[in-house]
Amino acid sequence: MFSLNGTNFPSDSLSGVSRCLIQSRKKVYFPMVVASVSPNGRPADRNVSVLMENTLKEMKENSPVIEKDSKSTVTGGVGDVYGEDSATEVQTITPWNFSVASGYSLLRNPHYNKGLAFSEKERDSHYLRGLLPPVVFNHELQVKKLLNNLRQYDVPLQRYVAMMDLQERNERLFYKLLMENVEELLPVVYTPTVGEACQKYGSIFRRPQGLFISLKEKGKILEVLKNWPEKKIQVIVVTDGERILGLGDLGCQGMGIPVGKLSLYTALGGIRPSSCLPVTIDVGTNNEKLLKDEFYIGLRQRRARGQEYAELLDEFMSAVKQTYGEKVLIQFEDFANHNAFDLLAKYGTSHLVFNDDIQGTASVILAGIMAALNLVGGNLAQHKFLFLGAGEAGTGIAELIALEMSKQTGAPLEETRKKTWMVDSKGLIVRSRMESLQHFKRPWAHDHEPVKELVNAVKLIKPTVLIGSSGTGKMFTKEVVQAMATFNKKPVIFALSNPTSQSECTAEEAYTWSEGRAIFASGSPFAPVEYKGKVFVSGQGNNAYIFPGLGLGLIISGAIRVHDDMLLAASEALAAEVSQENLEKGLIYPPFANIRKISAHIAAKVAAKAYELGLATRLPQPENLVTYAESCMYSPSYRCYR
Numbered sequence: 001m002f003s004l005n006g007t008n009f010p011s012d013s014l015s016g017v018s019r020c021l022i023q024s025r026k027k028v029y030f031p032m033v034v035a036s037v038s039p040n041g042r043p044a045d046r047n048v049s050v051l052m053e054n055t056l057k058e059m060k061e062n063s064p065v066i067e068k069d070s071k072s073t074v075t076g077g078v079g080d081v082y083g084e085d086s087a088t089e090v091q092t093i094t095p096w097n098f099s100v101a102s103g104y105s106l107l108r109n110p111h112y113n114k115g116l117a118f119s120e121k122e123r124d125s126h127y128l129r130g131l132l133p134p135v136v137f138n139h140e141l142q143v144k145k146l147l148n149n150l151r152q153y154d155v156p157l158q159r160y161v162a163m164m165d166l167q168e169r170n171e172r173l174f175y176k177l178l179m180e181n182v183e184e185l186l187p188v189v190y191t192p193t194v195g196e197a198c199q200k201y202g203s204i205f206r207r208p209q210g211l212f213i214s215l216k217e218k219g220k221i222l223e224v225l226k227n228w229p230e231k232k233i234q235v236i237v238v239t240d241g242e243r244i245l246g247l248g249d250l251g252c253q254g255m256g257i258p259v260g261k262l263s264l265y266t267a268l269g270g271i272r273p274s275s276c277l278p279v280t281i282d283v284g285t286n287n288e289k290l291l292k293d294e295f296y297i298g299l300r301q302r303r304a305r306g307q308e309y310a311e312l313l314d315e316f317m318s319a320v321k322q323t324y325g326e327k328v329l330i331q332f333e334d335f336a337n338h339n340a341f342d343l344l345a346k347y348g349t350s351h352l353v354f355n356d357d358i359q360g361t362a363s364v365i366l367a368g369i370m371a372a373l374n375l376v377g378g379n380l381a382q383h384k385f386l387f388l389g390a391g392e393a394g395t396g397i398a399e400l401i402a403l404e405m406s407k408q409t410g411a412p413l414e415e416t417r418k419k420t421w422m423v424d425s426k427g428l429i430v431r432s433r434m435e436s437l438q439h440f441k442r443p444w445a446h447d448h449e450p451v452k453e454l455v456n457a458v459k460l461i462k463p464t465v466l467i468g469s470s471g472t473g474k475m476f477t478k479e480v481v482q483a484m485a486t487f488n489k490k491p492v493i494f495a496l497s498n499p500t501s502q503s504e505c506t507a508e509e510a511y512t513w514s515e516g517r518a519i520f521a522s523g524s525p526f527a528p529v530e531y532k533g534k535v536f537v538s539g540q541g542n543n544a545y546i547f548p549g550l551g552l553g554l555i556i557s558g559a560i561r562v563h564d565d566m567l568l569a570a571s572e573a574l575a576a577e578v579s580q581e582n583l584e585k586g587l588i589y590p591p592f593a594n595i596r597k598i599s600a601h602i603a604a605k606v607a608a609k610a611y612e613l614g615l616a617t618r619l620p621q622p623e624n625l626v627t628y629a630e631s632c633m634y635s636p637s638y639r640c641y642r
């Protein structure tokens with residue numbers, strides 16, 4: 001019989017057990033056993049041990065060990081330790097915390113696999129001899145090889161599938177490749193390609209990359225969460241698939257979005273991959289094409305609404321809080337308008353929640369506008385905004401602009417909102433339409449005669465900034481862009497709908513139709529455009545600039561709620577990262593290549609705001625939040641296995 005932390009194991013169930021005693025700085029000893037048993041004593045596969053030298057070193061350096069109930073305990077867990085934040089969360093060591101398969105299973109474990117980069121020593125000590133060809137590659141050469149391979153594919157979806165395969169094969173290689181080639185690979189793992197991937201998710205589905213919670217799991221969600229292998233979750237991105245980008249209802253196949261967003265949480269914001277949980281809530285789909293598609297992976301029924309929907313969401317939200325605590329960040333993504341606003345209002349006061357499409361997009365566009373003011377002149381209150389699309393993105397951006405304007409001028413929100421006009425599918429939103437308007441559109445109904453067409457609204461309102469957030473492509477016609485260019489020396493135009501096919505206009509159209517005068521940004525990336533001998537590079541006004549840094553800031557401060565002032569702080573931090581050199585090129589967003597540094601700055605500002613508002617629980621406040629944020633970020637370097 002072998003006993004560890006109060007659990008008894010029959011010694012014959014332990015194959016190749018190795019033990020070590022690790023002495024922490026605080027001189028608390030705890031036994032560490034690396035074994036191939038699961039908690040119920042069931043023998044696992046032929047499995048010995050891998051102790052991660054760096055992990056142990058890190059644990060010793062970063063994690064004060066806390067003795068509790070005479071059991072051996074350690075803060076944090078295996079992997080990157082979030083400094084002292086973890087010190088508040090004591091976790092009992094169980095054998096399987098520290099066991100990693102060796103041999104063939106090690107090669108099949110994406111968290112620990114290094115492929116050809118296993119050293120000679122590691123191949124000897126971890127039963128890898130013969131399982132790999134003789135050559136040893138380093139991490140850099142592996143990245144180079146994969147990039148070469150990816151570039152051979154002409155079809156974007158093939159690149160997406162290759163990236164997903166890599167993520168499931170060798171996680172650290174996936175992140176190193178993505179982080180070092182972020183501008184080239186963001187369009188592969190994110191918009192626009194992720195949109196096509198969701199449309200075809202049933203056909204390309206190989207292995208689950210997140211949790212599927214359908215109506216079938218009603219009443220069992222707590223159990224379902226336990227099935228996920230990782231226990232220390234810090235960020236969840238959840239969708240119900242009803243409004244995937246501008247592509248509409250993709251049901252269960254929306255899973256590509258939480259998976260993609262969370263890879264960016266890690267690559268751009270430095271959140272550990274093991275702390276990220278993608279979730280898709282499946283309540284059916286109203287997409288007839290998918291319902292008839294033999295490869296569709298979701299529930300084959302029309303969407304549940306009303307009480308049935310609300311109960312499932314409620315069960316999910318409670319189960320998450322119960323399982324992961326109140327500091328887990330839940331990002332709502334790509335819900336349809338009618339649920340998105342309600343869910344945010346309902347859970348905003350009890351959970352750490354954030355809607356990326358409403359709040360993330362708002363924060364990134366406000367930052368772009370602040371940067372654009374350096375080019376067009378005037379302060380925020382001197383500008384007039386017209387939106388096409390009065391949904392989550394449109395009204396979210398408009399509200400944040402109004403808040404910032406109030407902050408700057410001291411004018412009440414009711415006044416600053418009057419600077420913004422909106423056009424929806426029925427035309428200009430005006431007071432006479434009030435009765436029939438959904439609640440989130442009402443603040444934007446001002447006094448004006450009804451106007452049906454966008455182009456007429458543009459001509460009558462004469463906005464200085466035109467923002468497309470309609471989810472419908474090609475709505476900024478030549479006439480619309482030309483009208484903007486008649487009364488603005490430098491018309492500011494945002495075509496935000498995703499993916500590229502849904503963009504309100506292309507970069508080329510914006511520059512040519514405005515004769516090179518537009519300040520343009522889009523939600524999905526466009527290649528540089530040459531017009532009359534000059535090259536125009538447009539910015540990507542995508543929430544990917546904000547959510548990774550915002551999430552990092554919330555986590556490092558231990559924030560328990562998201563507050564609008566944090567979004568404003570994030571916008572200011574992002575706008576401050578736009579250099580003079582960027583502006584001279586007409587760029588109102590900094591290059592994505594610098595995103596890790598930018599995220600650390602956003603995180604620091606968000607965390608500082610959390611402390612100021614009394615919403616932070618990680619005390620005391622670190623002295624230098626930027627340095628602290630950077631020190632908490634995940635690095636994809638390989639670890640040395642003893």
Ligand SMILES: O=C([O-])CC(=O)C(=O)O
Binds near residue numbers: 191543
């Ligand atoms: O995913 C993106 O690229 C931006 C976004 O949230 C959306 O369009 O819904």
Ligand SMILES: [Mg+2]
Binds near residue numbers: 356
């Ligand atoms: Mg979205």
